[in-house]
Amino acid sequence: MINKFRKLKDLLNSFQQMQGDYTVMLVPHDGKGISRKDMDTAQIKKYATIAGGVALGTVGVIMLLSCMLYSSSKEARELAEFRKTKAQQEQKVQELAKSTEAVQKQLAALAKIEANVREQMKKSGMEVPTKEQLAEAEGGKGGPSKAKISDITILQQQNLNLQKSMQVSTKNWDALLASIKSENYRMEVTPSKWPVDGGYVSSEFGGRANPFDGSGDYHPGIDIAEDYGAPIYASASGYVQRAGWYGGYGNYVNISHDYGYSTAYGHMSSIKVNAGDYVEKGQVIGYVGSTGYSTGPHLHFEVLLYGEQVNPRKLMK
Incomplete structure (x- = not known):
């Protein structure tokens, strides 16, 4: 555009420098009706000045419109770029919000697991570590950086690291x-669990003298002398296999536990459970009596491991 403007200016200048008289001929394309006009230098300069003014004005208007169009186009591009950048930032903020929500859910789940762990550890008599001791295993790292990093990027990375840490911690807590x-x-x-509140062992496990005739005898459990009607407790949790009269055992209860264990309770005055019941450790299953082959109120207590009698004293606390 500038070069064309310069050429037009040079052409007008050449018209201004012309001297003498000239004839201007207008020749149609068909060659008919040719007209001519004689013009002197003053007229040529006059028409050249008018034409130059019109041409320069037109060029000026065109240049002004071009500048306005360029400015408008530039503003449109800048506005489009701004909207694009804003949309990207809004998307990052939404992603950060979702990431933060996910971390909060993981933290809530981890808090529940931690509470369960502490409860189970207390229940088993284990030492419960403090939160400060657990926090010693976690740490962070960082420092100044030469590169410019946006706050959103930093928060996203922090959340990502926190999520990874929570996943590892959750797996560890789950395993624990x-x-x-x-x-x-x-x-x-x-x-x-000792099956009665007190009492004393009146007959040990193993070889002994038969209480009825004094002959040699093998005792498959221990006898615990206790007051008539005293409660009898399940020594461990399990399912009742038998509950009722059983020969010399009198009123008798047999409970099957896990890991190959079972327990038996004899000479009860009465039974409080039925076959098929699940009983908790320490639950009352009956009362001390003297039914069956018995010389007085006591509990006959047996512990079996894979069907073989073992000395209950070795397991009692």
């Missing part, structure tokens, strides 16, 4: 909780 629950279950189903 499963281990503790397994240990607590083992303790629940292992006969270790």
Whole structure:
């Protein structure tokens, strides 16, 4: 556009420098009706000045419109770029909000797991670590950076790192909780609770003299002398296999536990459970009596491991 403007200016200048008289001829394309006009230098300069003014004005208007169009186009591009940048930032903010929500859910789940772990550890008598001790295993790193990083990018990275940390911690807590629950279950189903509140062992496990005739005898359990009607407790959790009269045992209860254990309780005055019941460790299953082959109120207590009698004293706490 500038070069064309310069050429037009040069052409007008050449018209201004012309001298003498000239004839201007207008020749149609068909060659008919040719007209001519004689013009002197003053007229040529006059028409050249008018034409130059019109041409320069037209060029000026065109240049002004071009500048306005360029400016408008530039503003439109800048506005489009701004909208694009704003949309990207809004998308990042939405992603950050979702990421933060996910982290909060993981933290809530982890808090529940931690509460369960602490409860199970207390139940099993284990030492419960403080939150400060647990926090010692976690840390961070960072420092100044030469590169410019937006706050949104930093928050996104922090959330990403926190999510990874939570995932690892959750797996660790889950494994610990499963281990503790397994240990607590083992303790629940292992006969270790003394089956009455007090009393004393009136006959030990193993060889002894028969209480009726004094002959040699093998005692498959222990006899615990206790007051008539005293409550009898399940030594471990399990399912009642038998509950009722059983020969010399009198009123008798047999409970099957896990890990190969079972327990038997004889000479009861009355029974409080039925075959098929699930009983908790420490639950009352009957009362001390002297039914069956008995010389007085007591509990005959047996512990079996895979069907073989073992000394209950070795398991009692």
